[in-house]
Amino acid sequence: MTAVTAPERAGAPADGAAVPHYLNFIAGEWRAASSGATFENRNPADLSDLIGLFPDSGDEDVSAAVAGLAEAQAAWAAASPEIRADLLYRAAEIISGRTKEIAAELTREEGKTLAEATNETSRIAANFRFYAGEALRLKGETYPMPGGQMALSLRQPVGTVAVITPWNFPLSMAARKIAPALAAGNAVVFKPSEMSPLMGQRLVEVLLDAGLPPGLIALVHGKGPTVGKAITAADGIDALTFTGSFAVGAQIQAALGTDTRCQLEMGGKNATVVLADADLAKAAGIIKRGAFGLSGQACTGTSRVLVARPLHDALLAELVAAAEAVVTGPGDKAGVTMGPLATAAQLEKVARYLDIAREEGAEIVTGGIPDQGALPEGYWIRPTVIAGVKPGSLLLKDEIFAPVVALCPFDTLDEALEIADDTEYGLALSVVSDHLPSVLKIAEATQHGIVKVNAPTTGVALNAPFGGFKHSSNQSAKEQGGANVMDFYSRIKTVYLGA
Numbered sequence: 001m002t003a004v005t006a007p008e009r010a011g012a013p014a015d016g017a018a019v020p021h022y023l024n025f026i027a028g029e030w031r032a033a034s035s036g037a038t039f040e041n042r043n044p045a046d047l048s049d050l051i052g053l054f055p056d057s058g059d060e061d062v063s064a065a066v067a068g069l070a071e072a073q074a075a076w077a078a079a080s081p082e083i084r085a086d087l088l089y090r091a092a093e094i095i096s097g098r099t100k101e102i103a104a105e106l107t108r109e110e111g112k113t114l115a116e117a118t119n120e121t122s123r124i125a126a127n128f129r130f131y132a133g134e135a136l137r138l139k140g141e142t143y144p145m146p147g148g149q150m151a152l153s154l155r156q157p158v159g160t161v162a163v164i165t166p167w168n169f170p171l172s173m174a175a176r177k178i179a180p181a182l183a184a185g186n187a188v189v190f191k192p193s194e195m196s197p198l199m200g201q202r203l204v205e206v207l208l209d210a211g212l213p214p215g216l217i218a219l220v221h222g223k224g225p226t227v228g229k230a231i232t233a234a235d236g237i238d239a240l241t242f243t244g245s246f247a248v249g250a251q252i253q254a255a256l257g258t259d260t261r262c263q264l265e266m267g268g269k270n271a272t273v274v275l276a277d278a279d280l281a282k283a284a285g286i287i288k289r290g291a292f293g294l295s296g297q298a299c300t301g302t303s304r305v306l307v308a309r310p311l312h313d314a315l316l317a318e319l320v321a322a323a324e325a326v327v328t329g330p331g332d333k334a335g336v337t338m339g340p341l342a343t344a345a346q347l348e349k350v351a352r353y354l355d356i357a358r359e360e361g362a363e364i365v366t367g368g369i370p371d372q373g374a375l376p377e378g379y380w381i382r383p384t385v386i387a388g389v390k391p392g393s394l395l396l397k398d399e400i401f402a403p404v405v406a407l408c409p410f411d412t413l414d415e416a417l418e419i420a421d422d423t424e425y426g427l428a429l430s431v432v433s434d435h436l437p438s439v440l441k442i443a444e445a446t447q448h449g450i451v452k453v454n455a456p457t458t459g460v461a462l463n464a465p466f467g468g469f470k471h472s473s474n475q476s477a478k479e480q481g482g483a484n485v486m487d488f489y490s491r492i493k494t495v496y497l498g499a
């Protein structure tokens with residue numbers, strides 16, 4: 001096996017400048033985009049900090065990447081499950097040993113705090129270990145037939161899996177797709193978000209260092225409308241797993257033919273419902289974590305609070321106090337509890353929804369987009385609480401994907417359910433209450449794929465199924481959680497044994 005050395009990975013600018021030029025990994029080697037074009041990657045907490053230049057790839061690079069995978073995939077599919085499991089265990093060990101450096105780079109690239117970045121990095125080691133176990137648990141079944149005959153199901157890899165991921169969890173979204181894909185015996189072509197390409201790079205380096213056959217993974221950097229689109233049009237992709245926005249997911253679904261299986265996990269408009277018996281401090285703590293953690297940039301982030309009317313004013317006061325206690329700044333600075341937004345587009349989106357709040361006559365009680373002040377130039381936002389939001393408002397329906405929470409009072413449980421489900425999305429809903437019949441009623445009736453009781457909408461277990469309803473998912477297969485995941489990454493052949 002060819003060792004892939006560090007300088008080849010990062011490349012080196014010919015003029016010896018300090019900015020690293022990163023490369024694609026195609027057909028077992030590190031390469032620039034065939035056009036030679038690059039794009040910049042900058043720190044959202046300090047736009048003067050240029051992290052690196054990445055290949056701005058195109059159709060040709062995607063074709064080469066996919067073509068380069070077939071041979072290694074056949075050998076990997078034939079390899080013993082133990083070999084696949086060992087590889088993933090080794091990858092987990094390597095990640096664990098690099099947690100500090102990768103987490104620091106994650107903060108620099110995406111903006112989340114060091115504590116949040118450390119959490120995410122540790123999580124991918126756990127993911128790799130989990131799917132190492134799944135590699136060993138893959139199985140088929142036998143079906144009794146008359147007269148000594150038998151039918152059996154053979155579970156086989158699907159072939160080449162395309163992985164397209166967003167920037168908000170650039171490690172964990174990718175790991176929870178790549179690890180089961182490899183565990184099941186597939187090859188992977190991976191396109192990380194152009195907003196977080198360095199984390200894609202680090203993940204592939206970890207796998208190669210763990211001993212992954214180089215021809216089994218391709219990393220193609222670039223923009224969604226070029227590389228992403230080229231992947232959806234490429235011959236030789238057997239399955240595509242995507243996490244990102246509904247708008248892009250819908251384009252992908254439309255572009256893929258019937259021969260490519262497709263998993264889409266998309267946006268959310270997650271609500272916490274606070275029932276009349278709720279403890280206010282507990283509810284505020286739950287909402288604070290769900291709404292302001294990760295700068296509100298989690299697909300399961302709390303974006304709406306539906307509160308029993310008698311509790312409204314007191315909960316609003318608690319939330320405002322919680323928001324104002326948040327310390328915003330660069331995520332690597334001691335004492336900072338919330339980093340910036342990750343992209344310029346995110347900041348523009350928040351500004352649009354704050355305008356909508358003003359136009360609708362809602363009250364931005366605290367937060368908004370602050371003056372830069374002493375902070376470096378970056379995508380800064382303060383945790384924002386909006387009150388006086390009426391049912392039907394876009395603030396209660398659209399994904400904002402920021403630390404912005406809209407409050408709306410309700411009078412009955414049915415009304416709370418109606419407002420909660422009055423959105424195109426259906427990802428996560430949490431309920432704060434100890435009244436079991438009400439909690440169960442909501443859990444059973446709501447059109448959200450994840451329901452959490454006395455817990456924030458964010459934070460999910462890697463061994464439990466994950467996925468939304470409606471525009472949050474195409475519901476072809478759940479992510480995480482074991483056997484259901486492996487169904488997406490493998491296919492069943494039925495074999496009949498005659499007498």
Ligand code: NAD
Binds near residue numbers: 167
């Ligand atoms: P996005 O949809 O803009 O981009 C996601 C990925 O798709 C990127 O790699 C992008 O380059 C690529 N892409 C863009 N256009 C493409 C095209 N035409 N064809 C193929 N690929 C294309 O999403 P984002 O802004 O990176 O991430 C934020 C979104 O992701 C939010 O909506 C969030 O809710 C969602 N998200 C969902 C989950 C989940 O598990 N449900 C988890 C994290 C994030």
